[in-house]
Amino acid sequence: MSAPLRIAVAGLGTVGSGTLQLLAEHSDLIAARCGRPIEVYAVSARDRKKNRSIDVSGMRWFGDPVAMAGEADIDVVIELIGGSDGIAKQVIERAFAAGHSVITANKALLATHGVTLARAAEAAGVTLGYEAAVAGGVPVIKSLREGLAGNNVSRIYGILNGTCNYILSTMRDSGREFAEVLDEAQTLGYAEADPAFDVDGVDTAHKLAILTALAFGCEVNLAGVHVEGIRDVSALDITYANELGYRIKLLGVASRSNGGVEQRVYPCMILADTPIANVEGVFNAVVAEGDYVGTILTEGRGAGARPTASAVVDDLIDCTRGARLPTFAVPAKDLASLPSVPIEDHVGCHYVRLTVVDRPGVIADIAAALRDEEISLEALLQRGRAPGEAVDVVITTHETSGLAMDNALRCIERLDSVLEPPRRIRIEAL
Amino acid sequence: MSAPLRIAVAGLGTVGSGTLQLLAEHSDLIAARCGRPIEVYAVSARDRKKNRSIDVSGMRWFGDPVAMAGEADIDVVIELIGGSDGIAKQVIERAFAAGHSVITANKALLATHGVTLARAAEAAGVTLGYEAAVAGGVPVIKSLREGLAGNNVSRIYGILNGTCNYILSTMRDSGREFAEVLDEAQTLGYAEADPAFDVDGVDTAHKLAILTALAFGCEVNLAGVHVEGIRDVSALDITYANELGYRIKLLGVASRSNGGVEQRVYPCMILADTPIANVEGVFNAVVAEGDYVGTILTEGRGAGARPTASAVVDDLIDCTRGARLPTFAVPAKDLASLPSVPIEDHVGCHYVRLTVVDRPGVIADIAAALRDEEISLEALLQRGRAPGEAVDVVITTHETSGLAMDNALRCIERLDSVLEPPRRIRIEAL
Numbered sequence: 001m002s003a004p005l006r007i008a009v010a011g012l013g014t015v016g017s018g019t020l021q022l023l024a025e026h027s028d029l030i031a032a033r034c035g036r037p038i039e040v041y042a043v044s045a046r047d048r049k050k051n052r053s054i055d056v057s058g059m060r061w062f063g064d065p066v067a068m069a070g071e072a073d074i075d076v077v078i079e080l081i082g083g084s085d086g087i088a089k090q091v092i093e094r095a096f097a098a099g100h101s102v103i104t105a106n107k108a109l110l111a112t113h114g115v116t117l118a119r120a121a122e123a124a125g126v127t128l129g130y131e132a133a134v135a136g137g138v139p140v141i142k143s144l145r146e147g148l149a150g151n152n153v154s155r156i157y158g159i160l161n162g163t164c165n166y167i168l169s170t171m172r173d174s175g176r177e178f179a180e181v182l183d184e185a186q187t188l189g190y191a192e193a194d195p196a197f198d199v200d201g202v203d204t205a206h207k208l209a210i211l212t213a214l215a216f217g218c219e220v221n222l223a224g225v226h227v228e229g230i231r232d233v234s235a236l237d238i239t240y241a242n243e244l245g246y247r248i249k250l251l252g253v254a255s256r257s258n259g260g261v262e263q264r265v266y267p268c269m270i271l272a273d274t275p276i277a278n279v280e281g282v283f284n285a286v287v288a289e290g291d292y293v294g295t296i297l298t299e300g301r302g303a304g305a306r307p308t309a310s311a312v313v314d315d316l317i318d319c320t321r322g323a324r325l326p327t328f329a330v331p332a333k334d335l336a337s338l339p340s341v342p343i344e345d346h347v348g349c350h351y352v353r354l355t356v357v358d359r360p361g362v363i364a365d366i367a368a369a370l371r372d373e374e375i376s377l378e379a380l381l382q383r384g385r386a387p388g389e390a391v392d393v394v395i396t397t398h399e400t401s402g403l404a405m406d407n408a409l410r411c412i413e414r415l416d417s418v419l420e421p422p423r424r425i426r427i428e429a430l
Numbered sequence: 431m432s433a434p435l436r437i438a439v440a441g442l443g444t445v446g447s448g449t450l451q452l453l454a455e456h457s458d459l460i461a462a463r464c465g466r467p468i469e470v471y472a473v474s475a476r477d478r479k480k481n482r483s484i485d486v487s488g489m490r491w492f493g494d495p496v497a498m499a500g501e502a503d504i505d506v507v508i509e510l511i512g513g514s515d516g517i518a519k520q521v522i523e524r525a526f527a528a529g530h531s532v533i534t535a536n537k538a539l540l541a542t543h544g545v546t547l548a549r550a551a552e553a554a555g556v557t558l559g560y561e562a563a564v565a566g567g568v569p570v571i572k573s574l575r576e577g578l579a580g581n582n583v584s585r586i587y588g589i590l591n592g593t594c595n596y597i598l599s600t601m602r603d604s605g606r607e608f609a610e611v612l613d614e615a616q617t618l619g620y621a622e623a624d625p626a627f628d629v630d631g632v633d634t635a636h637k638l639a640i641l642t643a644l645a646f647g648c649e650v651n652l653a654g655v656h657v658e659g660i661r662d663v664s665a666l667d668i669t670y671a672n673e674l675g676y677r678i679k680l681l682g683v684a685s686r687s688n689g690g691v692e693q694r695v696y697p698c699m700i701l702a703d704t705p706i707a708n709v710e711g712v713f714n715a716v717v718a719e720g721d722y723v724g725t726i727l728t729e730g731r732g733a734g735a736r737p738t739a740s741a742v743v744d745d746l747i748d749c750t751r752g753a754r755l756p757t758f759a760v761p762a763k764d765l766a767s768l769p770s771v772p773i774e775d776h777v778g779c780h781y782v783r784l785t786v787v788d789r790p791g792v793i794a795d796i797a798a799a800l801r802d803e804e805i806s807l808e809a810l811l812q813r814g815r816a817p818g819e820a821v822d823v824v825i826t827t828h829e830t831s832g833l834a835m836d837n838a839l840r841c842i843e844r845l846d847s848v849l850e851p852p853r854r855i856r857i858e859a860l
Binding site: 026035142150151292306307314317322324330331 | 448452456459460462463465561567568569572573576577578579580581582647705708709720721722723724725726727728729730731736737739740741743744746747748751752754755756759760761764
């Protein structure tokens with residue numbers, strides 16, 4: 001058996017502790033699979049005395065993770081500190097400078113500085129592994145980078161945030177509103193005390209930006225992602241979605257169009273019998289469409305100490321096996337700089353819910369506003385009758401640009417008979 | 431850019447031609463992803479003049495694929511001849527002897543001689559890639575071998591034969607019987623003229639034997655797979671399955687139990703809301719359960735020229751990237767020789783359909799036969815009333831061994847009031 005692979009772990013939160021636990025529990029199995037053992041050379045965290053699921057008192061300790069990353073006797077540095085800048089970035093740069101490979105679960109950092117880091121890794125002749133950064137334990141990075149490597153990928157989309165998927169699944173099952181379900185999710189530990197990062201779509205946007213680069217061999221472009229969160233999804237819209245044969249899911253979607261890339265994160269309606277529509281609760285799923293392989297779906301637990309530790313260790317095992325992979329599909333210097341298509345130019349179908357006064361001529365006015373933008377109606381539902389009172393009108397359209405829809409909705413909102421701002425949810429054709 | 435990777439392709443049927451087409455169509459993309467181009471050094475097939483989707487007239491041609499595999503100027507031999515012995519095996523052995531890596535889609539060969547070939551590959555210091563052998567384009571081999579490498583895998587199961595899944599899906603949708611749907615599938619090209627290999631479960635058994643070795647790090651043991659096909663699945667059983675909240679699917683299932691391995695291929699009932707229950711038509715799906723990652727599902731097209739070519743090229747790209755992987759999870763010399771648990775000892779729930787005379791005391795006799803084997807009833811349905819005539823009685827049981835169920839069914843079959851051999855379908859708890 002070869003010499004051990006020596007690792008240093010920076011950050012001992014739930015994922016860091018879970019990784020140490022996995023390495024300890026499965027040391028024989030991992031050594032058998034790799035042909036060499038993995039040795040924890042050193043660890044670093046803020047508080048040495050903190051109560052953790054694993055005893056670190058016997059491990060070589062560094063108060064300064066950057067100093068640790070520069071140690072000569074290390075093969076791989078595992079960065080689990082988090083954050084899109086600051087110490088995590090310094091740790092990785094120091095590791096590369098010292099000629100060490102890096103494994104990270106840090107999606108914010110990769111989404112923000114992915115290209116810079118990929119260049120640095122490749123210049124140093126080392127690997128940057130980040131399977132744990134997207135969809136936790138689900139091997140989506142590996143599937144895309146290696147499992148679809150011979151394909152021209154046209155689209156990739158997924159449910160990438162378990163908190164949002166849990167909230168939307170629970171809203172649908174229970175008929176309750178967002179705020180109430182969020183509250184419960186926080187009590188149960190499925191949502192953070194500050195939920196903004198998850199429910200506003202930021203976390204999904206980070207992950208989508210990484211997947212986009214990998215799928216299309218282009219530079220990571222977080223700024224090019226259109227982002228909407230799930231705070232405005234109402235129980236009423238979920239009810240209408242069901243009635244129309246749809247589910248509402250927070251998706252990240254990236255596709256090629258007109259020489260550029262579309263990237264959008266939003267709650268959208270998808271047909272209820274699509275496989276991904278039935279991915280419920282805290283599960284994540286990613287679908288990739290390749291020109292030879294067709295459609296590949298991968299589903300599993302997208303978060304949590306154990307699944308994420310599993311992904312970290314997969315990358316570690318890859319390091320022991322000597323694979324030399326470009327960070328994002330192609331070498332960093334060859335990543336294409338593709339223009340970002342603004343959301344106004346993304347073409348698709350729309351659902352619109354209006355609160356209107358129930359009186360003759362209202363529908364004609366709405367239909368005229370759509371016609372003026374050359375938007376074709378697919379369906380129109382008016383629920384209940386209440387002459388002179390407020391009623392719901394629900395519309396679905398055929399394909400149109402985001403801009404045409406924006407224009408039509410501005411006209412509709414100005415109508416006297418329209419009592420509230422229209423609620424629009426895009427319908428994603430999968 | 432490095433020197434080209436030179437390949438030789440043995441066998442130019444649909445997959446071989448598809449592979450050449452993919453390599454030609456995506457040569458730039460593949461070169462960009464691998465850092466080196468792939469060059470088709472030579473091809474071999476029975477008939478040089480046959481009409482193919484790609485022109486091979488300009489390619490170096492070998493009438494003898496074994497001679498081609500021994501050529502010095504090759505890096506990788508792609509074996510797409512098929513068959514569990516004979517020429518395909520000779521091609522691979524000759525390639526290893528000459529120091530060439532091999533990529534194959536040949537599940538029959540791997541299921542029969544997998545350990546021998548893995549030993550030969552590792553002794554020669556080369557790679558044996560077989561992503562295309564299981565589930566076509568779906569990267570299940572990669573997911574298992576690399577994506578779950580840090581996990582202790584407890585169970586793996588899947589829908590591994592698109593023909594059977596298409597037939598069962600169509601039977602359910604249309605209410606028609608097996609023979610009629612098979613006939614139609616043959617007309618549509620979804621089933622072979624001789625369908626035995628598919629519908630009798632042999633193809634699924636080959637694939638399961640390979641997945642088992644990979645999941646548990648044990649020797650491939652095709653003889654240890656219990657195999658039942660789908661010929662006896664009736665429209666009536668599908669109707670009752672629906673009523674009970676199940677779907678009938680041909681699954682391959684492998685799990686660890688009592689220090690051994692259970693491997694079974696059979697049409698079984700699974701709860702309708704399980705994700706894999708909704709994998710329909712020609713799609714394949716594999717679920718792996720790891721102790722850290724939890725449950726991972728991967729789904730996609732399990733057959734066809736283009737998806738299978740995609741898998742072949744994935745393995746090729748891995749070769750260019752220099753990964754050195756053990757063939758089955760661990761080096762061939764370390765593969766465990768795990769005892770095979772006979773089907774009589776597999777514990778599970780059962781569905782039994784009986785045709786009985788509708789008269790007092792029948793149910794008591796059946797219940798007594800089950801009690802004598804300590805089998806606990808979960809549900810009993812008698813549909814319709816027809817005193818003195820034949821009626822259906824459907825039973826589902828709690829967990830019991832296959833042997834206890836065999837014994838009970840022997841007793842039940844001997845009862846005067848039971849008119850036909852009982853029909854038993856196992857219920858798989860997923």
